[in-house]
Amino acid sequence: MFKFNYLLAIILICFFLPVKGQDSKNNLWKGFEKVKLTIDGHEAYYVKPAHPLAGNPWVWRASFPDWHTEIDSILLTKGFYVAFINVDDQYGSPQALRIWDKFYTYLTGKQAFAPKVALEAVSRGGLYAYGWAKRNPDKVSCIYAETPVCDFKSWPGGKGKGPGDAKAWEELKQVYHFTEEQALAYNDNPIDNLEGLASFRVPVLHTIGLDDKLAPPNENTYLFAQKYVALGGPMSIHPVTQGPFELQGHHFNIDRPGYYADFIFNNSYPVKTILPYSNFYKTAGKLNNFYYAVTVKKKATVSFLGGSITFNPGWRDKICKYLKETYPTTDFHFIAAGIPSLGSLPHAFRVQRDILDSGKNDLMFVEAAVNDRGTDSTTQVRSLEGIVRHVKKANPYTDVIFMSFADPQKIENYNKGKISPELVNHEMVAGHYNIPYINLSLEAHDKIKNGELNWADDFKDIHPWYHGQELYFETIKSLLQACVQDQYKEPVSIKLPQPIDKARFENGHYYNITNAKLGKGWQITPNWKPNDGLSTRDGFVNVPVLNADEPGAELSLPFKGNAVGIAVVAGGDAGTISYAVDNAQFKDLDLFTEFSSWLHLPIYHLLGDNLSSGNHVLKIKISPQKNNGSKGHACRIVNFFVNDK
Secondary structure, rough: OHHHHHHHHHHHHHHOOOOOOOOOOOOOOOOEEEEEEEEEOOEEEEEEEEOOOOOOEEEEEEOOOOOOOHHHHHHHHHOOOEEEEOOOOOOOOOHHHHHHHHHHHHHHHHHOOOEEEEEEEEEEEEHHHHHHHHHHHHHHHEEEEEOOOOOOOOOOOOOOOOOHHHHHHHHHHHOOOOOOOHHHHHOOOOOOOOOOHHHHOEEEEEEEOOOOOOHHHHHHHHHHHHHHHOOOOEEEEOOOOOEEEEEEOOOEEOOOHHHHHHHHHHHHHOOOOOOOOOHEEEOOOHHHHHHHHHHHHHHEEEEEEOHHHHHEEEEHHHHHHHHHHHEEEEEEEEEEEEOOOOOOOHEEEEEEHHHHHHHOOOOOEEOOOOOOOOOOOHHHHHHHHHHHHHHHOOOOEEEEEEEEEEOOHHHHHHHOOOOOOOHHHHHHHHHHHOEEEEHHHHHHHHHHHHHOOOOOHHHOOOOHHHHHHHHHHHHHHHHHOOOOOOOOOOOOOOOOOOOOOOOOOOEEEEEOHHOOOOOOOOOOEEEEEEOOEOOOOOOOOOOOEEEEOOOEEEEEEEEEEEEEEEEEEOOOOEEEEEEEEOOOEEEEEEEEOOOOOOOOEEEEEEEOOOOOOOEEEEEEEEEEOOOOOOOOOEEEEEEEEEEEE
């Protein structure tokens, strides 16, 4: 009897062994070769077309990969790849999307898949597809979704008309580490923050059931469409009206798979050439100390020193979010020290108060190239070098990144075969100190030339529009990822090289206006604000101001150091001053600017540099002369600044 059963078992095993050429769970999918792999412990696969199209276009399925596969079969036949990674039961959470990032990097890097992917989402797959697409709008060719969940308060929350799913809702809150209140207040569902995706004009197509009770269109697709289209995003909605309908109208047969396959095909092929972000940055010495802080110490301070493009909402907020999502167990402290209109000279003298006085930094972003236009190269180099050395002296383990943002003049210079001096200076100083450098001006120029964007629509002006902000963010993110080390070494204190300029502003700081000796006509207004209706800048209004507006008013400032200057607000009545250091001949300086007619512009004037060591005296008096466009003779000093030798 034992021998008979053993023989029968062998026969049955042989009968059910896969035969070469037939479908097998191990290596075939719908007759196409299926390649299995594991990404960070998650099962994944991709299916290979018999004859791949040029550029390797592909479709990425989010959840339920074996549901309604007709579209995928058509696309495989046409030459598309199909991919899937299993991160189910994570409801599109940030940790799931980090796994998606790794899968994307593997497929586009190791397997040379197209840089833009078509996303397919079914039901809860909308949480994954839109969560990832919003974080990576530059990497998506189009999105096709069937009855997608676009707000988890609708499903599984059941906070609207749908019944929801109590068990799944509890799972979601655990995955996101949310309380009930936090889950209800969450503001990054697929229906939220669609500006970036819309700015890339990613085509979207939803198929829905009009009577879907599990993911009601009014709470999901319709709400998504209302916001997306209002932002300029291209979208269409296709209701399926022919049954049968199951699961309370949530499941139905796809009526036109060929049509939907064409939607994906036409928006994904031919594959367009996309210039890689790595073309526009240098990793130099990388960021070992910062990554040690976030992965080992689990505590990091990140600061942002720049002008209005750093001050305004956009790339900075996205970088903060990216870092918090990428290192969720790290306690981050972010210092936003962007002030509109300020460049490298102001940065060199305000970095102590605005950043370093808040404690040791682990990573500092520095942006100044746009506002440095008009500042002489010597001052730029002394300022940029001073910032790096000042920061490194305060904490030798601080990593620094230089960034040069774009403006029309820099783009035009590139068109003429020239490089703007600001870009030359930033790259030179970054190279000398072996710190990462990003040339976003070159990137904007090259991507415009490559047809990936245009200035008028995607930037609009010096202050980037949504598309420009996404471009800045994605490039900076790419640099951060490129600087990740496989093994984080102990923090390294690198000895500073010899300085470029002996007169660098390495010890720059503010020097209080109360240090001045005031003559007749000068006074300190404790809480200055304009009464002429002109605009102001944060940090330069409702602050103490040393001011005079009568010709002949004079003051003197004793100081010690090798450089001195004034930070003023120059509005519609800005006058002309005469100044001298020690016994030098007086020079005239017109404080009125091209912006003064509408703005009390904060502007820094260097009045003496490369001075000898020792004590000095700065003298300032109001000149009877004034600009023809000015309405007065005012001089309003918010701060003196000094560089100690």
